[in-house]
Amino acid sequence: MEEQTNQTGQGAPQSPISGGTSQSEQADPKDVQDNKLWAILGYLGILCLIPLLAKKDSKFAQFHAKQGLILLIGEFFVWIPVIGWILGIGIFILWIMGIINVLNGSMKSLPIVGDLATKINI
Numbered sequence: 001m002e003e004q005t006n007q008t009g010q011g012a013p014q015s016p017i018s019g020g021t022s023q024s025e026q027a028d029p030k031d032v033q034d035n036k037l038w039a040i041l042g043y044l045g046i047l048c049l050i051p052l053l054a055k056k057d058s059k060f061a062q063f064h065a066k067q068g069l070i071l072l073i074g075e076f077f078v079w080i081p082v083i084g085w086i087l088g089i090g091i092f093i094l095w096i097m098g099i100i101n102v103l104n105g106s107m108k109s110l111p112i113v114g115d116l117a118t119k120i121n122i
Helices: 029-041 045-054 059-079 083-104 113-117
Strands: 003-005 011-013
Touching: 029 045, 029 059, 029 083, 045 059, 059 083, 059 113
Parallel strands: none
Antiparallel strands: 003 011
């Protein structure tokens, strides 16, 4: 299997089907730098609507805001006793993972949420 060198100099296996970007896409470094704050807003509850509507030209901000929208929708189920509480812990963990991805400047899809977010067309 071919190896692709990433920014840290480490080799990452390249998928023959998707060209090595099956889990994450590469973002334009300028887009990432200019829109990190907007992307973080995407994970802060209802504030995810701000980058969805205001930064339509930023692939980075849109990517994270769409994942944040899915997490926001999931938060409505937290009110269900026991099952909702477990779901709430999972949403909190995904929320932290998303913010870490933003701070690292990566566009990694979150588990479960990422697949649903790619289907959103705004």
